[in-house]
Amino acid sequence: MGFKIILVGCIAFLLASIRVYADVLEPGAKLEKLSGEFEFTEGPASDAEGNVFFTDQPNDRIMKWSVKGELSTYMQPCGRSNGLCFDSQGFLWACADEKNQLWRIDPEKNVTVLVQEYEGKLLNGPNDIWIAPDGGAYFTDPFYKRNYWNRGPMEQDRQGVYYLAPDHKRLLRVIDDLAQPNGIIGTPDGKTLYVADIRARKTYSYTIQDDGTLADKTLFCKMGSDGMTIDNEGNIYLTGKGVMVFDKSGNQVAHIAVDEPWTANVCFGGKDRRALFITASKALYMIRTRVHGVGSQ
Numbered sequence: 310m311g312f313k314i315i316l317v318g319c320i321a322f323l324l325a326s327i328r329v330y331a332d333v334l335e336p337g338a339k340l341e342k343l344s345g346e347f348e349f350t351e352g353p354a355s356d357a358e359g360n361v362f363f364t365d366q367p368n369d370r371i372m373k374w375s376v377k378g379e380l381s382t383y384m385q386p387c388g389r390s391n392g393l394c395f396d397s398q399g400f401l402w403a404c405a406d407e408k409n410q411l412w413r414i415d416p417e418k419n420v421t422v423l424v425q426e427y428e429g430k431l432l433n434g435p436n437d438i439w440i441a442p443d444g445g446a447y448f449t450d451p452f453y454k455r456n457y458w459n460r461g462p463m464e465q466d467r468q469g470v471y472y473l474a475p476d477h478k479r480l481l482r483v484i485d486d487l488a489q490p491n492g493i494i495g496t497p498d499g500k501t502l503y504v505a506d507i508r509a510r511k512t513y514s515y516t517i518q519d520d521g522t523l524a525d526k527t528l529f530c531k532m533g534s535d536g537m538t539i540d541n542e543g544n545i546y547l548t549g550k551g552v553m554v555f556d557k558s559g560n561q562v563a564h565i566a567v568d569e570p571w572t573a574n575v576c577f578g579g580k581d582r583r584a585l586f587i588t589a590s591k592a593l594y595m596i597r598t599r600v601h602g603v604g605s606q
Contacts, residue, residue: 536574577602
C-alpha cells in the first residue's frame with residue numbers, strides 16, 4: 310500500500326510539473342534553432358516593433374533578428390558589447406565591455422558614452438542592464454578579465470550594481486555586497502528589481518525607492534543566472550543550464566532545456582512579444598509562449 314501511495318504521489322507531481330510547464334509555453338511549442346553561426350551569443354533585447362538585437366561578443370558585433378525572420382549585422386565593431394536594453398525613446402543601451410563603458414546608441418547608430426568610471430576609477434566591466442520606467446538605468450558590473458583589455462587589474466573595490474539617474478549625470482552604487490552580480494531585470498511598474506549573484510548561486514529581489522536606491526533585499530531563489538527576463542504574469546526567467554522559470558514567489562515552475570554548453574540570456578520578442586528568444590553558446594533559439602514580455606527586455 311505504501312508503495313502505491315508513493316507511486317501515485319510521484320505521478321501527481323509529474324503531471325503537475327507538466328501542466329505548469331505547458332502553461333508557460335504555447336501549446337505544442339517546440340524550441341527552434343534560428344541560427345548557429347556565432348562564436349558566443351549574449352544580451353538579447355527587443356525594440357518596440359519586436360525585432361530582437363543580440364551580441365556576438367567575440368566577433369565584436371550586434372546582430373538583429375527582425376520580425377520577418379531575417380538575420381543581419383546591426384553594428385560592427387560595437388565596443389565588444391555584452392548586455393543590451395532599449396529605452397522608451399528607442400535608443401539601444403549597450404554594456405560596451407571593450408573599454409568598460411556604458412553606451413547609448415541612437416537610431417542612426419551614433420554612440421554616446423554615458424559611463425566609464427565610478428569615483429575616478431575604471432568600472433570592472435558593465436555586463437547586463439535594465440532601463441527603469443523613469444528612464445534611469447540599473448547595470449551590473451562584475452569583473453571578468455578579458456584577453457583584449459589594455460588595462461591593469463581591477464580598480465573598483467567591489468563587484469557592484471549601479472544606478473544611473475534619468476539625467477544621466479548621477480551615478481550611484483546601489484549594491485555592494487554580492488560576490489559577482491550578473492543578470493538583472495525589473496518589473497514594468499518600476500517597483501522591484503531582481504539581481505542574480507552568479508558566483509554565490511543566488512538571486513535577490515529589491516524594492517526600488519523613489520531616488521533610485523534599493524531596499525528590502527530578499528532572497529528570491531537559490532540559483533544564480535547569467536541573464537534574466539520577466540513576463541506579464543511576473544514569472545522570472547533565469548539562465549545557465551537551459552532556461553529556468555520561477556513564479557513571483559520564487560518557486561521553479563518550468564525548465565526549458567537547450568542543447569548547448571551554456572545558455573547566456575533571454576528576452577521576449579516578436580510582434581506580439583510571445584516568443585522567447587534565447588542566446589546560447591554559438592546559437593540563437595526561439596520558442597513560442599502563452600505569456601508575453603513586458604517593459605524593457
